Amino acid sequence: MPNIDVCGLVTREVKYGENSRILTVLAKDIGKVSVLASRARTNRSGLLTATQLFAYSNFTLFKGRENSLMKMNEGEVIESFSEIRNSLDNMAYASYFCDIANHICTDGTEENELLGLLLRVLKRLSVKEENTAESLKAECVFLFRALSIAGFAPNCDGCASCGKNENIKFFDIQNGVFLCGNCSAKPRQNTVEITSAMYNTIDYIVSSEINRVFSFSLGEKSLRYLAGVGEACVRNQLEYDFKTLKYLNNVRDL
Missing domain, CATH: 2.40.50.140 (Nucleic acid-binding proteins)
Structure with a gap:
């Protein structure tokens, strides 16, 4: 050959x-x-x-x-991407992202979109000084965009019950849909509370052009919460518990 x-x-x-x-x-x-x-x-x-x-x-x-x-x-x-090795946190993030990519991909099948996403995210992590907010932003982008590439994109067309795009309060992790405060007064099974800003951020991540996917603003506290939502979505949709996520959580707790 x-x-x-x-x-x-x-x-x-x-x-x-x-x-x-x-x-x-x-x-x-x-x-x-x-x-x-x-x-x-x-x-x-x-x-x-x-x-x-x-x-x-x-x-x-x-x-x-x-x-x-x-x-x-x-x-x-x-x-x-040698600068990633300057930060134990970013090493853990990058390992988690690569682990997800390996799980999504099948041998011998073209995956250029996922490869391009992974390269962009690693570039964001490849910095001289660690930036917690930027690392969390990279995680949010990778998790929700990778789910979209794998066919599990959240349905951001408003409330799954009434169709309205206002007062979105909850995200159904299992079904990948959103619910407004009028249709659901409290969280149901497998749902989490989210803010309108988080809803808009998820919508932006899964629908924007790849070269502008990082062009959004969200506070560090909200990024941390949204990253946790993304982790739960990945675990639910891919039906797999990633050891690299456990390691990432241990590193973040140091």
């Missing part, structure tokens, strides 16, 4: 043998692939930086004979 040249983001790495890595790469045009990078953990290897977690790199791959894994001939880093 001839070599394949791809650019992709390393979303998972596992040590293999004494000095190799098995990678999960979200690659442009071809989607998620598993790759064996032999000797990638040695200082002499040109693959050391290109195969690190969160690295976006150009790779030359070929099909291995021994198993279904692709093998790596060459790698050259495009963007390492």
Whole structure:
């Protein structure tokens, strides 16, 4: 099989043998692939930086004979997002986002929209000084936009009962719909209270052009609450408890 040249983001790495890595790469045009990078953990290897977690790199791959894994001939880093490693919190955020992306994607299916979203979010986390509000904003954007890409976009067409777009008070996490204060006086099962600003923010995140998806304003307290709502939505819709979220919560509690 001839070599394949791809650019992709390393979303998972596992040590293999004494000095190799098995990678999960979200690659442009071809989607998620598993790759064996032999000797990638040695200082002499040109693959050391290109195969690190969160690295976006150009790779030359070929099909291995021994198993279904692709093998790596060459790698050259495009963007390492190395500043993420300056913050334990942002490392935890990035790991959580990559974990979700790996869960959503299926092997060999083009996922360029999700890849583009993930790159934008990692860029927001790649800062010299930690900014809690910006990290929470990145989380809100990634969670709700990723759900939308996966086919679980919240229905922001007003109240699910009366259709009115006023006095929205509750969000039904299980069904992805909103309810106004006139149709529901108190939270029902699987619903959470939200403000009009939060409702408008969710609507903006799932419907805006990707190059303007961060162009909204919300206070840090509201961002923190909305991020928690997004986490609950992801857990409910994907039916999976992410260990990386537990780690993120532990880090945030430090």
